[in-house]
Amino acid sequence: MTIGLLIAVTMTLIVASTPILIAALGELVVERAGVLNLGVEGMMLIGAVTGFITMFTTGNPWLAVLVAAIAGLLSSLIFGFLTLSLSANQTATGLALTIFGTGFSALAGQSYSAMPVSLFRSVFPAELTTHPYLRVLFGYSPLVYFSLIMVVVVWWFLKRTRGGLILRAVGENDLSAHSIGYPVRAIRYGAIAFGGAMAGIAGACFPLLLTPQWAEGMTAGRGWIAVALVVFASWRPFRLLAGAYLFGLVMTMELYAKAGGGPLTAIPSELWAAMPYLATIAVLVLISIRRDASTNAPACLGKPFLPSN
Amino acid sequence: MTLSRRNVLKIGGAAAALPLLGQKAFSQTEPLKVGFIYIGTINDNGWNYAHNQGRLYMEQELGDAVESVFVENVAEGPDCERVMRELVQAGCKLIFATSFGYGDYVIKIAQQFPDVKFEHATGYQRSENVATYNARFYEGRAVCGTLAGHLSKTGKAGYIGSFPIPEVVMGVNAFVLAARKVNPDFTITPVYISTWNDPAREADAARAMIDQGIDVIAQHTDGPAALQVAEERGIVGGFGQGADMSAFAPKAQLTSIIDNWGPHYAATAKAVIDGTWESKDSWPGLKEGEVVIGDYNESIPDDVVAAAEAVKNGQIDGSMHIFTGPINDHTGAEKVAAGVTLTDADLLSMDWYVEGVIPPA
Numbered sequence: 056m057t058i059g060l061l062i063a064v065t066m067t068l069i070v071a072s073t074p075i076l077i078a079a080l081g082e083l084v085v086e087r088a089g090v091l092n093l094g095v096e097g098m099m100l101i102g103a104v105t106g107f108i109t110m111f112t113t114g115n116p117w118l119a120v121l122v123a124a125i126a127g128l129l130s131s132l133i134f135g136f137l138t139l140s141l142s143a144n145q146t147a148t149g150l151a152l153t154i155f156g157t158g159f160s161a162l163a164g165q166s167y168s169a170m171p172v173s174l175f176r177s178v179f180p181a182e183l184t185t186h187p188y189l190r191v192l193f194g195y196s197p198l199v200y201f202s203l204i205m206v207v208v209v210w211w212f213l214k215r216t217r218g219g220l221i222l223r224a225v226g227e228n229d230l231s232a233h234s235i236g237y238p239v240r241a242i243r244y245g246a247i248a249f250g251g252a253m254a255g256i257a258g259a260c261f262p263l264l265l266t267p268q269w270a271e272g273m274t275a276g277r278g279w280i281a282v283a284l285v286v287f288a289s290w291r292p293f294r295l296l297a298g299a300y301l302f303g304l305v306m307t308m309e310l311y312a313k314a315g316g317g318p319l320t321a322i323p324s325e326l327w328a329a330m331p332y333l334a335t336i337a338v339l340v341l342i343s344i345r346r347d348a349s350t351n352a353p354a355c356l357g358k359p360f361l362p363s364n
Numbered sequence: 365m366t367l368s369r370r371n372v373l374k375i376g377g378a379a380a381a382l383p384l385l386g387q388k389a390f391s392q393t394e395p396l397k398v399g400f401i402y403i404g405t406i407n408d409n410g411w412n413y414a415h416n417q418g419r420l421y422m423e424q425e426l427g428d429a430v431e432s433v434f435v436e437n438v439a440e441g442p443d444c445e446r447v448m449r450e451l452v453q454a455g456c457k458l459i460f461a462t463s464f465g466y467g468d469y470v471i472k473i474a475q476q477f478p479d480v481k482f483e484h485a486t487g488y489q490r491s492e493n494v495a496t497y498n499a500r501f502y503e504g505r506a507v508c509g510t511l512a513g514h515l516s517k518t519g520k521a522g523y524i525g526s527f528p529i530p531e532v533v534m535g536v537n538a539f540v541l542a543a544r545k546v547n548p549d550f551t552i553t554p555v556y557i558s559t560w561n562d563p564a565r566e567a568d569a570a571r572a573m574i575d576q577g578i579d580v581i582a583q584h585t586d587g588p589a590a591l592q593v594a595e596e597r598g599i600v601g602g603f604g605q606g607a608d609m610s611a612f613a614p615k616a617q618l619t620s621i622i623d624n625w626g627p628h629y630a631a632t633a634k635a636v637i638d639g640t641w642e643s644k645d646s647w648p649g650l651k652e653g654e655v656v657i658g659d660y661n662e663s664i665p666d667d668v669v670a671a672a673e674a675v676k677n678g679q680i681d682g683s684m685h686i687f688t689g690p691i692n693d694h695t696g697a698e699k700v701a702a703g704v705t706l707t708d709a710d711l712l713s714m715d716w717y718v719e720g721v722i723p724p725a
Binding site: 067161261265267273277310313320328 | 557561563567568569611
């Protein structure tokens with residue numbers, strides 16, 4: 056493999072992983088607060104369609120990302136209201152949100168299917184973005200740098216700030232946090248809203264970063280990969296980054312191997328397709344063997360908050 | 365008239381007979397209800413869009429004589445049986461099932477409703493009231509392959525497919541056979557992505573091809589994603605699939621293969637109305653206008669357009685068939701002797717690659 060090809064593979068895999076990484080970071084914060092939101096796929100589609108429509112009508116990618124974030128946030132608040140204020144079952148509500156998002160985005164995007172937009176391109180000067188080597192550092196859309204910055208921000212928030220400590224406390228033991236006076240519902244609303252905004256931005260990556268068009272259901276299950284990745288990463292941001300790029304590497308290598316005709320083509324495509332999931336199972340087994348508390352799920356994950364007073 | 369018992373009976377009887385009368389009068393002009401099931405949405409700009417255009421053409425051609433309903437996003441599985449049953453119960457007498465994977469369910473449900481006619485696209489199973497239909501897309505692929513043979517600088521094409529079913533394998537083979545008539549060293553690499561609708565994956569497949577020296581991309585999936593990547597990277601180009609996609613790639617779309625199902629739908633509905641419908645397999649192509657070659661890109665030199673037109677016209681007048689031997693398989697062994705043309709049955713079960721295809725694992 057030549058250097059040029061190595062750089063090309065790296066760039067494709069980083070771009071392909073970016074929406075999964077952004078959505079998974081949002082879901083990680085939500086789950087750390089003790090809430091399981093399975094609506095990621097639906098919120099991503101809502102973000103994708105609103106981002107596309109904004110890009111199409113205004114041509115401003117920054118605005119498109121902002122609108123997608125707001126749309127994702129608003130849709131997540133439906134989930135928040137049902138599960139936090141009405142104590143509805145989180146699993147069922149999350150699935151309903153995915154179904155709603157799929158249908159809503161199809162309806163909203165109906166008249167936008169035959170229309171191209173332009174991509175959200177790198178803001179660096181062309182000498183850097185087209186340089187044969189430096190492009191591996193500078194050749195990306197701002198969305199890619201955003202995803203990497205957010206890994207650090209989420210890690211720092213959860214690990215190093217008081218707010219992060221309280222959020223984790225709410226996720227580990229909501230009744231205790233409640234009894235010492237923390238507003239459990241408000242904190243969880245905040246986490247869900249953040250997760251929704253991130254899912255919306257992740258959705259906007261599809262028309263702005265990957266393929267500049269709107270197609271129904273264009274996220275094609277990547278929201279579910281994001282949910283799985285959070286478990287894969289045992290709820291830690293840097294492991295999440297590694298996991299997202301590993302997923303991206305496997306998905307990308309499959310295509311490069313098939314298109315390039317090297318020795319890797321001997322691996323059947325079914326095995327390629329199964330690899331990320333085999334890796335997930337392997338990691339889950341490792342987690343359950345190690346049994347050390349820090350790798351386990353937040354103790355209150357998915358349970359409704361029902362204080363007695 | 366006083367309201368005697370006799371009169372009430374008379375009026376009541378007349379009233380009861382009225383709907384019968386109406387029905388009789390109505391039945392002469394009652395439109396044929398035609399149902400369509402699509403695997404995706406009608407806005408996909410490709411396969412399903414083309415079928416829906418065909419449905420609209422049928423309505424336009426036959427006017428009040430037909431009435432149509434369609435259901436989108438019908439999965440290839442047990443659920444399509446439920447959808448077809450509901451269409452029958454809603455009064456459809458003719459149902460078009462427009463995706464390969466509906467086949468088994470069409471056969472099953474057709475047995476339960478013998479007075480309803482079923483037409484299954486790209487299928488191979490027929491029965492008393494089930495017919496199959498398809499279009500000779502490989503004829504269009506041969507035209508595209510001719511363009512690729514002339515225009516490609518690296519002599520390497522990629523072909524993004526969903527699954528290696530005969531329909532797709534046939535397209536890969538026709539493309540490279542035509543290209544090798546121009547450039548004997550031409551190769552094609554099929555990449556199967558195991559889905560009909562994942563535009564981001566199609567785009568990544570196109571990137572993987574272009575990064576490894578492929579400069580012409582053909583596709584068997586439904587959207588314009590790969591063409592957009594071709595446009596962005598500035599390679600020689602690609603082809604619109606199912607419909608004209610020049611809006612997405614004005615420079616990269618060399619031409620397009622347009623599916624034109626309308627005439628078949630209108631003729632079939634007419635046959636059902638006239639009572640002349642019969643179970644058969646229809647497989648028209650360029651000649652009948654069911655497969656149409658779109659506009660050629662302005663950047664293509666005139667002599668290359670002429671070469672492509674010659675291949676097109678040869679297939680229309682029957683003087684040329686892309687699957688006429690000698691044809692070797694991908695290992696170089698002779699598969700079809702000189703002068704022999706593969707039969708339709710051979711084509712519909714095609715599971716081998718011709719020389720020039722770099723086969724996947």
